Amino acid sequence: MNKIREPVWRFLLPSFLFVGVFSLYPIFESFRLSLYRMILTLPWLGQKFVGLENYSDLVTDPVALRSFGTSLLFVAVTTPVEVLLGLGMALALNETFRGRGWLRAVVLIPWAVPTVVTSQMWRFIFNDRYGVFNYLLFGDATQLYWAPLAEPGLALMAIMVADIWKTSAFAALIILAGLQGIPGELYEAAGIDGAGAWQKFRHITWPLIRPALLLALLFRTIDALKVFDLVFVMTQGGPADATNVLQFYGYKKSFAEGMIGYGSAIAVAVFLVSLALALVYIRVLGTGLLRKERAA
Amino acid sequence: MPKFLIPAILFSLFFSSRAPAQTELRFVTWTSESAKVWAEIIADFEAAHPGVKVVQEVGPSSSTEFHDLVTQKLRNRDPQMDVFFMDVVWPAEFAAAGWALPLDNFFPPAEQKQFLDAPILANRYGGHIYGVPVFVDAGMLYYRKDLLEKYGFAPPRAWPELVQQAKTILARERDPYLTGYSAQFKQYEGLICNMMEFILSNGATLWDERSMRSTLQHADAKEAVRFVRDEIVGAIAHRGVLAYQESESLALFTQGRAIFHRNWPYAWEVANDARQSKIAGRVGVMPLPAFPGHKSASTLGGWQLAISRFSRRPELAWQFVQFMTSSAMQKRISLSMGRAPARAALYRDPEILRRYPQFESQYQTLVRAVPRPRTPVYLPLANIMQRYFSSAIALRDSDIDGLARSAARDMDRVLDLLRDRSAR
Numbered sequence: 001m002n003k004i005r006e007p008v009w010r011f012l013l014p015s016f017l018f019v020g021v022f023s024l025y026p027i028f029e030s031f032r033l034s035l036y037r038m039i040l041t042l043p044w045l046g047q048k049f050v051g052l053e054n055y056s057d058l059v060t061d062p063v064a065l066r067s068f069g070t071s072l073l074f075v076a077v078t079t080p081v082e083v084l085l086g087l088g089m090a091l092a093l094n095e096t097f098r099g100r101g102w103l104r105a106v107v108l109i110p111w112a113v114p115t116v117v118t119s120q121m122w123r124f125i126f127n128d129r130y131g132v133f134n135y136l137l138f139g140d141a142t143q144l145y146w147a148p149l150a151e152p153g154l155a156l157m158a159i160m161v162a163d164i165w166k167t168s169a170f171a172a173l174i175i176l177a178g179l180q181g182i183p184g185e186l187y188e189a190a191g192i193d194g195a196g197a198w199q200k201f202r203h204i205t206w207p208l209i210r211p212a213l214l215l216a217l218l219f220r221t222i223d224a225l226k227v228f229d230l231v232f233v234m235t236q237g238g239p240a241d242a243t244n245v246l247q248f249y250g251y252k253k254s255f256a257e258g259m260i261g262y263g264s265a266i267a268v269a270v271f272l273v274s275l276a277l278a279l280v281y282i283r284v285l286g287t288g289l290l291r292k293e294r295a296a
Numbered sequence: 297m298p299k300f301l302i303p304a305i306l307f308s309l310f311f312s313s314r315a316p317a318q319t320e321l322r323f324v325t326w327t328s329e330s331a332k333v334w335a336e337i338i339a340d341f342e343a344a345h346p347g348v349k350v351v352q353e354v355g356p357s358s359s360t361e362f363h364d365l366v367t368q369k370l371r372n373r374d375p376q377m378d379v380f381f382m383d384v385v386w387p388a389e390f391a392a393a394g395w396a397l398p399l400d401n402f403f404p405p406a407e408q409k410q411f412l413d414a415p416i417l418a419n420r421y422g423g424h425i426y427g428v429p430v431f432v433d434a435g436m437l438y439y440r441k442d443l444l445e446k447y448g449f450a451p452p453r454a455w456p457e458l459v460q461q462a463k464t465i466l467a468r469e470r471d472p473y474l475t476g477y478s479a480q481f482k483q484y485e486g487l488i489c490n491m492m493e494f495i496l497s498n499g500a501t502l503w504d505e506r507s508m509r510s511t512l513q514h515a516d517a518k519e520a521v522r523f524v525r526d527e528i529v530g531a532i533a534h535r536g537v538l539a540y541q542e543s544e545s546l547a548l549f550t551q552g553r554a555i556f557h558r559n560w561p562y563a564w565e566v567a568n569d570a571r572q573s574k575i576a577g578r579v580g581v582m583p584l585p586a587f588p589g590h591k592s593a594s595t596l597g598g599w600q601l602a603i604s605r606f607s608r609r610p611e612l613a614w615q616f617v618q619f620m621t622s623s624a625m626q627k628r629i630s631l632s633m634g635r636a637p638a639r640a641a642l643y644r645d646p647e648i649l650r651r652y653p654q655f656e657s658q659y660q661t662l663v664r665a666v667p668r669p670r671t672p673v674y675l676p677l678a679n680i681m682q683r684y685f686s687s688a689i690a691l692r693d694s695d696i697d698g699l700a701r702s703a704a705r706d707m708d709r710v711l712d713l714l715r716d717r718s719a720r
Contacts, residue, residue: 040371041393041672042713062702063683128536129548143472150482150538152690236360238483239538240690241683255364257676258371258393 033264040258054265067246075224086171094179111169119233122162152242171216178212218281222274318349324380327357333632359383360484370395378607382600384418385668391421392672397603398424402614427600428621429638433560434594434665441580455585462532476532478545478554483686489595491685494520496593497586510707513700525689565634583661596665676710
């Protein structure tokens with residue numbers, strides 16, 4: 001027995017090392033730093049251990065609480081829309097038609113473009129004087145033009161639109177992989193039994209792609225919770241702090257203001273919320289998978 | 297990945313790492329409106345220093361975003377950055393954090409005297425000097441000379457007068473493209489510069505440097521903020537200004553779509569360049585207005601060259617800084633870009649004055665420009681103020697009293713961090 005196990009460990013070691021160095025160590029280090037008061041621009045204050053003070057500050061910081069609300073709103077809107085759009089795209093791309101391979105590649109373009117470029121593009125689209133958005137809406141009647149990025153009530157929506165445009169393709173990719181795993185015989189058999197398109201979807205496609213859907217949901221939720229680059233380029237958190245998502249606030253604290261302790265506390269908070277959501281999803285996803293195994 | 301790729305990559309890495317026979321000097325700068333001039337000046341420096349190659353790393357032109365780039369390198373003690381641009385509000389922070397190299401040995405007081413006082417003062421912290429000013433900035437009011445003349449208006453000296461003139465012109469011109477005022481009201485550093493000018497020209501301040509308390513909740517400061525919300529944003533300006541930085545606001549003005557425009561001195565050159573401006577020759581410039589009974593105030597801006605403490609070649613870096621800030625180069629930068637030079641003597645230079653007669657009158661504004669308070673915690677304070685100003689002016693029914701109170705409380709908490717030092 002031992003003789004078999006030993007080489008297995010040797011093979012696993014590189015991946016453990018990788019996870020340890022690039023995932024566990026930074027998380028541990030962020031947590032450690034979050035217990036200190038450390039301000040880079042005031043080096044004479046030193047690195048003072050303050051226990052959970054940064055966390056107690058965090059839960060009473062109105063800006064942080066509002067940022068957290070903004071982040072949750074962003075997740076709540078973008079994730080379901082992206083997964084639904086992704087589902088639609090995946091279903092369409094799974095059909096056989098001329099130019100399918102070409103279209104599959106095209107659909108991925110928004111996702112493949114670097115987010116900074118996407119953000120800059122959407123900033124131009126939403127420009128209040130020469131943006132395409134206004135032109136499509138109002139044509140030459142420039143006195144009616146809106147400034148979505150200047151309105152506290154619209155700026156977050158503008159960022160949501162950019163995010164949905166960009167990442168629906170990613171959801172589609174995962175769901176498409178799930179669709180392709182469904183054996184064609186099932187549909188054939190259902191066809192012979194006289195099932196229509198809706199019944200095929202309802203009783204074959206839907207139950208079999210649920211794990212892929214949940215996976216897409218999981219990835220999108222965590223990513224949306226960590227949205228940063230769109231905000232950084234499009235609004236810098238404004239106007240009236242309306243797009244100041246938690247991740248951006250944490251970045252400002254750590255990297256602009258040099259408040260390493262407090263910034264780390266925010267990073268840890270974002271991590272814990274992601275982890276909690278991931279655990280919830282995995283529970284749901286896991287039970288789904290278990291049920292299917294029993295059925296098989 | 298095909299198998300041959302890995303050795304190929306290793307091979308190229310190995311050889312690229314031993315390639316440079318030249319000395320490299322890395323200069324972190326931002327996107328310039330005259331990239332060509334910079335490239336020429338750098339080429340001249342290289343020609344004068346054989347074997348030296350200056351590598352430009354170009355960052356974002358927004359001060360807020362550029363700060364993040366530079367501080368990231370400094371925090372990581374990146375020896376790759378030798379010389380960098382420093383905004384006029386950063387020296388205290390960079391000095392306190394030990395990021396900027398003190399230049400006392402290179403840049404003695406006798407040499408400092410050649411420059412305008414305000415930017416030199418801004419580069420001093422704790423008895424040392426940390427940067428050499430390249431150009432100075434101060435907020436100016438640009439206006440459409442032709443439109444004001446058409447309606448018989450003299451350039452406005454008071455803010456309410458400016459609003460009144462804009463309203464009259466807008467009502468009579470009936471031009472749907474025209475707006476009254478264009479400036480920088482996005483939530484970023486430029487917002488503080490703009491709002492500070494309104495607040496100071498109403499006899500108030502951002503904070504009291506002696507008592508180290510915020511003064512934003514004082515009645516005069518709030519009155520100025522309320523004026524911007526009610527009379528400027530969404531009144532004579534369109535709400536798009538809430539997303540504008542310098543370039544967007546200037547573009548609106550040069551397209552002939554704004555009557556008044558607040559910007560730094562460089563806007564003169566752009567607005568009068570017929571290739572990029574529809575209003576060339578129809579532009580006037582003057583000090584910013586004030587509220588009745590108070591004095592006009594301009595925010596001091598400007599950029600300095602500083603040397604990273606982690607540079608491996610501080611001597612060479614200094615030679616580069618010295619070259620870039622020499623009288624000849626400042627003159628060249630000034631002539632080609634319309635930037636206000638930092639050396640005092642250049643304001644009496646006949647060639648510059650012939651090309652930019654406005655510098656003679658702007659000189660007084662530049663000399664009197666008010667620096668933003670010097671403190672190593674400027675960034676935390678600035679973020680609180682950006683949030684406050686943006687919230688106060690972007691929402692039509694904002695609770696300015698409440699917002700000012702909580703902003704002042706937050707600022708006082710940050711300022712308290714500095715008290716710890718005096719207590720020690």
